[in-house]
Amino acid sequence: MANIQDVARAAGVSTASVTRYLAGQRIRSEEAVRRAIDELGYRPSQVARSLKSGRHHSIGVIVPDIANPFFAGLVKGIEREVRPHGLQVILGNSDEDAEHEEALVRELSQRTDGLIMAPLSENDQIPNLLGEHGIPLVFVDRETSTGPDVDRVLVDNAAGIRQAVDHLVDLGHTRIATISGRLDSTPGRMRHEAFLAALAEHGIAVEDGLVRYGDFREESGREQMTALWRHAAPPTAVVIANNLMTAGALVALGDLGVRVPDELSVVGFDDLPLATLLDPPLTVVSRPDVEEGAAAARLLVARLTSTEPMPTAHLTLPVELVVRGSTSTPPRSVATP
Structure with missing residues (x-):
């Protein structure tokens, strides 16, 4: 494959002249350089193309x-x-x-x-x-x-959270917790605000202990889920603001021996590649x-x-609530009469 030195030798000019030509500058031996490029089948590198066009491609x-x-x-x-x-x-x-x-x-x-x-x-x-x-x-x-x-x-973050909360309320849940993400980020703020608004629309009071804050990372999901379950009156359902925190929460629930959905219904925001292979398969807001x-x-x-x-x-x-096996009616001992 021809290089810039081959073009310079064939055209009888310096490599600097060829470089200036490729950069779009006028040189005295333009025709010789152009002919050498054609005969040798030279293809400028990405850097050379950028020099000539002013673009990086x-x-x-x-x-x-x-x-x-x-x-x-x-x-x-x-x-x-x-x-x-x-x-x-x-x-x-x-x-x-x-x-x-x-x-x-x-x-x-x-x-x-x-x-x-x-x-x-x-x-x-x-x-x-x-x-x-x-x-x-x-x-x-x-x-x-x-x-x-x-x-x-x-994506319609607020609609996704509303769908999740509506689904849990329809199943009979009133003690619904959330693990929110970073509130200084768009999805963290929007999903958190939508969760609070959705509970208010259903006339459900927000308990401080059932609203937890993570950072969108798996470890924070594990830590906050552990705290939720150790609450004096644990929730019967939880909405988790992203996939990695959901993964961490599921690890915590496994370590704690909590049965999903018999003891706790779980909805995650974002689908997971293996969500359908989990036991039970995970209910998610899919985007x-x-x-x-x-x-x-x-x-x-x-x-x-x-x-x-x-x-x-x-x-x-738009987003879509995908209902699978991780959500069901609340345990009988706390179900609404």
Whole structure:
């Protein structure tokens, strides 16, 4: 395979001249260099293409936890959508760390044509940082309350929680607990507020001891579920704000010897790859992770290819309650007469 040195020798010029030509600069031996490239079948590297076009032919994707299966599906949808456009995906994992997130944004804004990201906090200053670089940005799963308005794709978090609470109330539960995620994040705040509102709509008082707070990680789900079950009057049902915390909660329940759903009904937000293989299969609020990623990618590609100003797009995708075997009527000893 020919390289830039081969082109320079065939054209009788220096490699510096070839580099300037590939970068779009005028040189005296343009015809000789062009002919050498054609004859040798030389294909510029990605770096050389970037120099000439001013584009990187790649996009950056920043997620808060690469170990979360939801974000794996999200990235799959993004990659599937941008690949036909000749774009590569460079993935960054902020690992729920604000400083690392900022470092990733600074790095990827120099190496990509645009970014799709799930910001850690609604108070994130990232939009202002990207505005300095003029980098197109799409928020996915989360958004911020500061900086310029940007494209975003969310799911109907509130509707999902309402469906979960309605389902449990229909089964006869009144002692319903929750393990919420980070309240400074969009999904954490929306799901928490929706849970409180749904209980109020059903005339169910909120007990402080039945409202617990995690951080979207598995260990916090285990810790908070243990605390809930050791409460003086444990709940008969629990709604858990994401998949990893649900996994942790199920581990805790197994360690405590709690029978699901005979002693406690469990609903998780986000489906799990093995949810149907659990015993019992898990009732979940399922959201379209692949399509959510694909929708965000379509918005970014439109920004990258449009020659006209575009209005900001705010998309909200529907969710679905999938009822399986982890929910049932409350134990007889606490069932409502």
